[in-house]
Amino acid sequence: MVANISSGTVSVLLNNGAGTFAGKVDYPTDLSPILLATADFNGDGNPDLASVNNIGSVSVLLNNGNGTFAAKVDYPAGTNPLAIATGDFNGDGKPDLAVAKQWSERIDEQW
Numbered sequence: 520m521v522a523n524i525s526s527g528t529v530s531v532l533l534n535n536g537a538g539t540f541a542g543k544v545d546y547p548t549d550l551s552p553i554l555l556a557t558a559d560f561n562g563d564g565n566p567d568l569a570s571v572n573n574i575g576s577v578s579v580l581l582n583n584g585n586g587t588f589a590a591k592v593d594y595p596a597g598t599n600p601l602a603i604a605t606g607d608f609n610g611d612g613k614p615d616l617a618v619a620k621q622w623s624e625r626i627d628e629q630w
Contacts, residue, residue, distance in 0.1 A: 522552040522570060529555065529570050529578075533586050548578035549593050558605040558614035571600040571618055579616075 521530040521543070527550045532540040551573035560567045565582035570591075572578060575598045580588040599621040608615040 522548075522555055527551060527572075529568060529580070531568075531588070544587070546580055546588050546591070548572055548580075548591055549576045550574050552578065554600065554603045556603045556605050556616070558616075560614055562613065569603060569605070569616055571596060571603045573600070575600065577603070577616060577618060 521532075526545070527548055528545040529548055529552055530543040530545050532543050534540055546568075548570040549572040552570040553573050554571040556569045557566045558569070559565060560569070560579060561581055563582070563584065565584045567582050568580040568588060570578045570580070575596055576593045577596045578591040578593050580591050582588055596618040597620050600618050601621045602619040604617045604619075605614045606617070607613060608617065
């Protein structure tokens with residue numbers, strides 16, 4: 520997976536099984552993807568993609584199970600994202616997403 524900041528896409532290169540990769544396939548995300556994570560978000564046994572975007576959203580692309588991904592679904596994630604992580608944060612057996620931000624959105628802070 521490669522985040523393409525200038526084109527607003529994520530490139531996926533599938534492994535040919537011989538140490539080489541097929542040509543890239545680009546999937547649109549929200550503008551300016553900067554960080555990527557994978558997990559099986561819908562429980563079908565296939566790794567899905569999550570892209571944190573510079574404009575404060577997360578685009579989730581579900582794996583179709585045939586080497587392609589469905590159209591993105593965007594979720595708000597706050598401004599100035601800095602990191603993304605996956606894990607079962609609430610103990611329900613399903614992967615969740617966490618996004619760390621660079622600084623607070625509070626406007627009353629003193630610098």
